[in-house]
Amino acid sequence: MRVLYYDCFSGISGDMNLGALLDLGVDRHYLKQELSKLSLDTEFDLTIQPSCKMGISGTKVTVKLTHQHANPNGWHVHPHTSDHHHHEHRTFKSIEAMIQNSTLSDWVKERSIKMFWCVALAEGKIHGKSPYEVAFHEVGAVDSIVDIIGAAICLEALHVSKIMASKIELGGGFVQCAHGTLPVPAPATLEILHNVPVSLGRVPSEMTTPTGAAIIKANVDTFSDKPTLVIEKIGYGIGHKDFTIPNVLRVLLGEEEDVVSIPxxxxxxxxxxxxxxxxxxxxxxxxxxxxxxxxxxxxxxxxxxxxxxxxxxxxxxxxxxxxxxxxxxxxxxxxxxxxxxxKIMLDREIKMVSTPYGKISVKCTFSHGELLKYKAEYEECKTAALSHEVPISMIYESVAKAMTKEINHV
The missing domain is CATH 3.30.70.1380 (Transcriptional regulatory protein pf0864 domain like)
Structure with missing residues (x-):
């Protein structure tokens, strides 16, 4: 089984995710070509370049806005670059319409909307409004749109059957935003990652953004700190901040053996x-x-x-x-x-077969979908034999004939 594993020892943000998946081998020209289907080309420039953080080489992605936008009230600002750019006022409903009206694949549309909905639900709960009513920059910002839809595009390109992740490091400390000084993790990040295994306080800074949290929440099937994989490729997405540990997102692409569960x-x-x-x-x-x-x-x-x-x-x-x-x-x-x-068991199924002596239940066992053996239920054969006053062997013979017909018919 082809598996993608997120090793989030330094958290995750939208741009780090794009960098890691591109570093894993997703074609950058394909990503830009698919993003152009959103008709937002005039609003941003996507810079993709090799970078290094504390000796670890990888790919760094920067979403730079081409013009300034009004900055509506929101919970948290997490710029991709050192300059605190502003964000355009957009809602979940408008973004959903933009995605649905594009020529992106149905899979990318569905997965993108699922990620945006995670953020919308969290922000709506925090603001005390319906997720359709809130207007907030985490959903409305162009960079968040690029991060989330870009994530869906890259995930589709990797053709994985399963996505796994480690515990998600959230960081600690405080962050300045439109509402003043808020604790890290940001309220939206915590709300999105409800019921997801996390760790906190590795560094006194934000390590997982709401966008990164939504990518994890909407796409990860299983969380494990000890995956069993045959690793094929490793990718690193380089973050923009400097910590006392490498600010990188590591992703692994590999094969996981199908595990047969024995009850x-x-x-x-x-x-x-x-x-x-x-x-x-x-x-x-x-x-x-x-x-x-x-x-x-x-x-x-x-x-x-x-x-x-x-x-x-x-x-x-x-x-x-x-x-x-x-x-x-x-x-x-x-x-x-x-x-x-x-206990190792063959698959089993009870079939009812018609005989001259009435219907008899037959226990059928299968191996890899093929009928391996069968046996008529004794008590029913006994009842039929006594009722029709015939030897019980005749009941078993009639069941065998009925099963032979059914097998040949199949």
């Missing part, structure tokens, strides 16, 4: 040598009625050479307590051995 079951066992086998038969019935997976006995020799049986019960975790209660209540056992096992 675990519980085995309860006890040795019994001082009770009637008839009662054990009753115990088996009670355990099956309680929902255990299997019950069986094994002939053993216990201490002082006494003949006995080992009672074994295969049960799922949610039925374990009830099974334990039944064993202690109905047998002479005063202790159980408990172990967990992995």
């Amino acid at each position: 675990e079951e519980i085995v309860l066992e006890t040795n019994i040598d001082d009770m009637s086998p008839e009662i054990l038969s009753y115990v088996q019935e009670r355990l099956f009625d309680a929902g255990v997976k299997d019950v069986y006995t094994t002939a053993i020799t216990t201490k002082k050479n006494r003949l006995g049986v080992k009672l074994s019960v295969l049960v799922s975790a949610d039925k374990e307590a009830k099974a334990t209660e039944i064993i202690f209540a109905e047998t002479s056992s005063i202790g159980l051995r408990r172990s967990t096992i992995q």
